[in-house]
Amino acid sequence: MISAASTKQLCHALKEWAIAIEALETGKIIILLRKGGIKEKGGHFQAKHRQVWLYPTYEHQKPQLLKPEFAAEVQPVESGWHPKTVRIGSYAEITEVLALSDRDRVKALHDYHIWNEQMVKERLDWKGERPLFVLLLRVYRLAQPQIIPFDKAYRGCRSWIDLVQSLSLKELTPVFNDDEYEQKVREITNIVKVKSQKSKVKTKMPNL
Secondary structure (H helix, E strand, O other), X not given: OEOOOOOOEEEEEEEXXXXXXXXXXXXXXXXXXXXXXXOOHHHOOOOOOOXXXXXXXXXXXXXXXXXXXXXXXXXXXXXXXXOOEEEEEEEEEEEEEEEEOOHHHHHOOHHHXXXXXXXXXXXXXXXXXXXXXXXXXXXXXXXXXXXXXXXXXXXXXXXXXXXXXXEEOOOEEEOOOHHHHHHHXXXXXXXXXXXXXXXXXXXXXXXX
């Protein structure tokens, strides 16, 4: 476990389906696929932050868009439903952002994410002139997940939010060690063979 000596705080969060965050926290995946939320500036995804909390969402989770092993874990909720409290269990460093327009390259990543072919096709087809972004995340679990109240400021189809109350970056445990994570990054970047937007964030946990 990595224990921070200081009390550094972070409020930035990346919204993603709860099932995807669970897969990140348990080491089943290290990538997310994004096109961007409707309410985002310009209507497309931008890597606004590189160090974030992972904020789970439920409203748009659809089992029919997931691979079978993940679909079985999802219970659909009514449109507009939000939990009264939100579990924040992990922090992530977005170490690579890969912009893909070639469908064959996206298809080659099938084994590295949780979505089925229908979901990937829908994301590629939506605003098809724009690339699909592949985010590579190094994830750290909190020793004690934080339960925060839901706030209306968290609503909306957008990728980024700021938590009302910043959370402390203390006692974080990496899901993968340095060598394991770097090996997975190499596998993925070798598959897509595209130039990435290099992150300024180191893959090693910073001294906080």
